[in-house]
Amino acid sequence: MTTVVAVVAGLTGWVAGREPEAPAQLDPGQQLFRLGYLPGPARLVRYDSDHDMQRIFVKGPAGGKPATKQDGASPPPRDWAVEVQMAARGIDIHEEAREYADEGGYRVPGDSVAPVRGRPAFQYETAAGRVLSWKYAPGGWMRVAVFGVDRPDEITRQVAEGIRWETAPLALPFQAVKLPDGAVLRGVAWEWVENGPLIAYSHHLLKPIKKNSDYLQPDIVVGLTTKSLASDRDNETNDVTVSGRAATAADWRKGIGGIYRVGQLPGGCARCVAEVRTPTRRGDAAVGGRKSGLELAASIRLVNGHEDPARWRPL
Structure with a gap:
C-alpha cells in the first residue's frame, strides 16, 4: 500500500x-x-x-x-x-x-x-x-x-x-501489445484496492476520428484484472481454451460489444486475467472477432514486478 x-x-x-x-x-x-x-x-x-x-x-x-x-x-x-x-x-x-x-x-x-x-x-x-x-x-x-x-x-x-x-x-502493469493499424490511445484507467482486485486498462480509438463524438466510446479496450475468469459473464459467454489456457468469449453484440478473456496469465500472477473488449462494431472487425480477440488477449504479458506500481511501464 x-x-x-x-x-x-x-x-x-x-x-x-x-x-x-x-x-x-x-x-x-x-x-x-x-x-x-x-x-x-x-x-x-x-x-x-x-x-x-x-x-x-x-x-x-x-x-x-x-x-x-x-x-x-x-x-x-x-x-x-x-x-x-x-x-x-x-x-x-x-x-x-x-x-x-x-x-x-x-x-x-x-x-x-x-x-x-x-x-x-x-x-x-x-x-x-x-x-x-x-x-x-x-x-x-x-x-x-x-x-x-x-x-x-x-x-x-x-x-x-x-x-x-x-x-x-502513464504506466500500466502489462506490456504493450500489437494493436490493429490505426489504433490510437484514447485513455487509461487503473484501480488498486488494498487486499482487493487490481484493474488496469488502456482504451483505444481507430482512425479516422472525424468528429468529437468519436471520442465518446473506445473501439478497443486492452488490459487485465485480478477478478476471476468466471466474473462478468452472461448467457452468451462461452467457455473455451487458448493454447491450453482457460478462457471465455462473448461475441460482439450491440450495446455490449465483444468480450474476450484469457486466464493463467504468465508472469507470476495466477489469478490475473487478460482481457480484450471491443465496444464498437468497427473495433471488433479490426481485431478480427472471437478467434483473433482471444489471441490478442493471450498475448498480454505482465511487467516484471507488476504488483509494485513503481515498476509499471509506460504504454
Whole structure:
C-alpha cells in the first residue's frame, strides 16, 4: 500500500514544476499532476485519463484504520474520499454537478473564496462534502471534492494547494501489445484496492476520428484484472481454451460489444486475467472477432514486478 500511495500522492520527493497552460486536448498517455497531500493512508486508488479530463480518486478508512468490533456499538465512521479532476480548455468541469444543483440546494461553482495558487477560487457544500474549484490557466478548470473528513474546508484546501505539476508517462502493469493499424490511445484507467482486485486498462480509438463524438466510446479496450475468469459473464459467454489456457468469449453484440478473456496469465500472477473488449462494431472487425480477440488477449504479458506500481511501464 505504501508504494501505491507514494506513486499517486507524489510523496517520493520530486520537484514541483511550473503551472501548466490549458490545452485544447489533454494527452491521455501522460499524467499531468500528482497529489502532495492526502488526509490519511489510502486503501483504494483510481486514475482515469482521456482527451478531456484527468481524474484521481482516492479512498481511505476514517481514522487511518478500518473499524473493528471493538470500536463500539455505534456505526463505524464512513471512509474519507478525495477526487481531483483536471479539464482541458473549454471543458465544463461542473457539468454533472450543475445537473443536480437545484435538487441538492447548492450553486455551481459556488461562493468566491480565498485564491488557490494565486487564482480566483470557488467553493460549495453538498450533503456529502466540499467542492473547491479554480482555473489553473485561462479556460482550464480544476476541481477538488473531499468527503467524510473533519475540518472539510481545511482538508479541501490542503489537497488543492498540495497539487504538483508533473508530466510523466502513464504506466500500466502489462506490456504493450500489437494493436490493429490505426489504433490510437484514447485513455487509461487503473484501480488498486488494498487486499482487493487490481484493474488496469488502456482504451483505444481507430482512425479516422472525424468528429468529437468519436471520442465518446473506445473501439478497443486492452488490459487485465485480478477478478476471476468466471466474473462478468452472461448467457452468451462461452467457455473455451487458448493454447491450453482457460478462457471465455462473448461475441460482439450491440450495446455490449465483444468480450474476450484469457486466464493463467504468465508472469507470476495466477489469478490475473487478460482481457480484450471491443465496444464498437468497427473495433471488433479490426481485431478480427472471437478467434483473433482471444489471441490478442493471450498475448498480454505482465511487467516484471507488476504488483509494485513503481515498476509499471509506460504504454
